[in-house]
Amino acid sequence: MRESGADKLFNYPYRRLADLLDATKPGDRFGAPILTHIGEPQGAPPDFVPSLIAENAGGWSKYPSPKGKADYRRAVADWLTKRYGLPDGMVDPDRHIAPAPGTREQLFMAGLIAVSKKRARSPLSDKPIVGLPNPAYHVYYGAALMAEAEPLPVPAASPETNFLPHYAALPEPTLARMAIAYYCTPSNPTGGVATLDQIALELASARRHGYVLALDECYSEIYNETPPPGGADAVLQAAHDSADAGDPFRNILIFNSLSKRSGAPGLRAGFVAGDPELIEKLIMLSGYGGSQIPDPLAPAATELWRSETHVEKNRALYQALFKIADEELGGYPGYTRPAAGFFLWLDVGDGVAAARRLWAEAGVKALPGAFMSHPDAGGTETPSDRYIRIALVHAPDVTRDALRRVRRVLEDQA
Numbered sequence: 001m002r003e004s005g006a007d008k009l010f011n012y013p014y015r016r017l018a019d020l021l022d023a024t025k026p027g028d029r030f031g032a033p034i035l036t037h038i039g040e041p042q043g044a045p046p047d048f049v050p051s052l053i054a055e056n057a058g059g060w061s062k063y064p065s066p067k068g069k070a071d072y073r074r075a076v077a078d079w080l081t082k083r084y085g086l087p088d089g090m091v092d093p094d095r096h097i098a099p100a101p102g103t104r105e106q107l108f109m110a111g112l113i114a115v116s117k118k119r120a121r122s123p124l125s126d127k128p129i130v131g132l133p134n135p136a137y138h139v140y141y142g143a144a145l146m147a148e149a150e151p152l153p154v155p156a157a158s159p160e161t162n163f164l165p166h167y168a169a170l171p172e173p174t175l176a177r178m179a180i181a182y183y184c185t186p187s188n189p190t191g192g193v194a195t196l197d198q199i200a201l202e203l204a205s206a207r208r209h210g211y212v213l214a215l216d217e218c219y220s221e222i223y224n225e226t227p228p229p230g231g232a233d234a235v236l237q238a239a240h241d242s243a244d245a246g247d248p249f250r251n252i253l254i255f256n257s258l259s260k261r262s263g264a265p266g267l268r269a270g271f272v273a274g275d276p277e278l279i280e281k282l283i284m285l286s287g288y289g290g291s292q293i294p295d296p297l298a299p300a301a302t303e304l305w306r307s308e309t310h311v312e313k314n315r316a317l318y319q320a321l322f323k324i325a326d327e328e329l330g331g332y333p334g335y336t337r338p339a340a341g342f343f344l345w346l347d348v349g350d351g352v353a354a355a356r357r358l359w360a361e362a363g364v365k366a367l368p369g370a371f372m373s374h375p376d377a378g379g380t381e382t383p384s385d386r387y388i389r390i391a392l393v394h395a396p397d398v399t400r401d402a403l404r405r406v407r408r409v410l411e412d413q414a
Contacts, residue, residue: 164185193338201237219340223339354413
């Protein structure tokens with residue numbers, strides 16, 4: 001009997017970590033446990049969020065439209081226009097924007113749609129390929145499996161690759177079978193940031209070979225100094241460089257949310273922007289098997305996209321946390337300060353062993369890089385086996401405590 005995509009699904013990273021540490025009691029010699037394994041912002045969103053939700057409580061009796069609210073779509077279009085310096089009107093809120101309850105469902109559904117479209121246009125013998133950074137957010141891999149496509153992990157774990165995949169350099173026959181290529185910048189988990197030239201190269205490849213470039217930009221507003229370029233920058237550059245009259249957002253989908261930008265993961269509010277044909281299909285598919293931002297939450301989410309003051313404060317907090325990381329881990333051979341995002345991607349020699357020791361000896365829960373990665377073809381090792389991921393999401397004093405514990409355990413091991 002042939003194994004299905006559902007049969008190939010395996011425990012995602014957090015369940016694998018639970019299995020790894022299930023029989024281990026957290027060490028308490030340094031104090032209470034500190035959880036750094038999940039990227040869950042701990043700060044509170046602005047005060048207007050709960051008040052706007054309360055003011056719109058009447059919406060709890062209504063089903064939200066699959067297209068979301070027009071005011072929300074307009075706020076997102078305005079934010080994209082301002083953030084990336086786009087010409088007025090380039091982003092049509094009714095054609096280029098799909099509101100989303102976060103981005104996880106839409107990242108998954110985009111894979112299903114792209115593979116279905118590719119399969120319809122390809123010979124039956126050509127199994128569609130889904131390009132994945134390696135390591136990567138587990139949803140990309142799940143989408144490939146459930147679409148019955150071939151997952152293709154592309155190395156993105158180390159400085160040698162700039163912590164990003166390079167799909168455009170793959171062999172032509174591989175690119176011809178590509179249905180969708182996921183590209184996360186700033187990267188989860190590595191913090192790698194693509195240059196505009198890198199994104200432009202990947203977009204050009206997607207258009208040349210007829211696949212979708214899916215840009216996961218959920219960490220775009222958390223950075224040290226310079227705002228990271230994004231897919232909208234590449235779209236604008238391509239529009240300037242080409243006389244092509246096609247839609248400027250063809251072959252690209254851009255995903256972002258308020259979870260990291262505004263410290264509001266529980267609000268479940270995000271968007272997909274891009275190719276109008278794909279946006280329409282995403283909205284349609286969501287009507288079958290997805291959800292939308294609830295009406296009472298949408299006004300607060302709309303206001304968050306229109307507000308930058310809280311984002312600046314949020315960014316300053318993360319910059320202070322990275323300064324603490326420099327102070328506590330600077331000089332440790334495996335430490336590199338990322339350009340953006342809020343994760344440390346720490347080379348510790350053996351990520352699984354280090355994660356077990358950190359929990360057992362110091363009560364710090366960190367995620368092994370191997371749990372976000374996949375073995376190379378025919379092998380058992382992943383490009384992330386040496387790493388752990390640590391989320392800097394706690395208050396400064398808790399963050400300093402956690403990193404001191406990490407340094408102590410790692411140096412004791414050495």
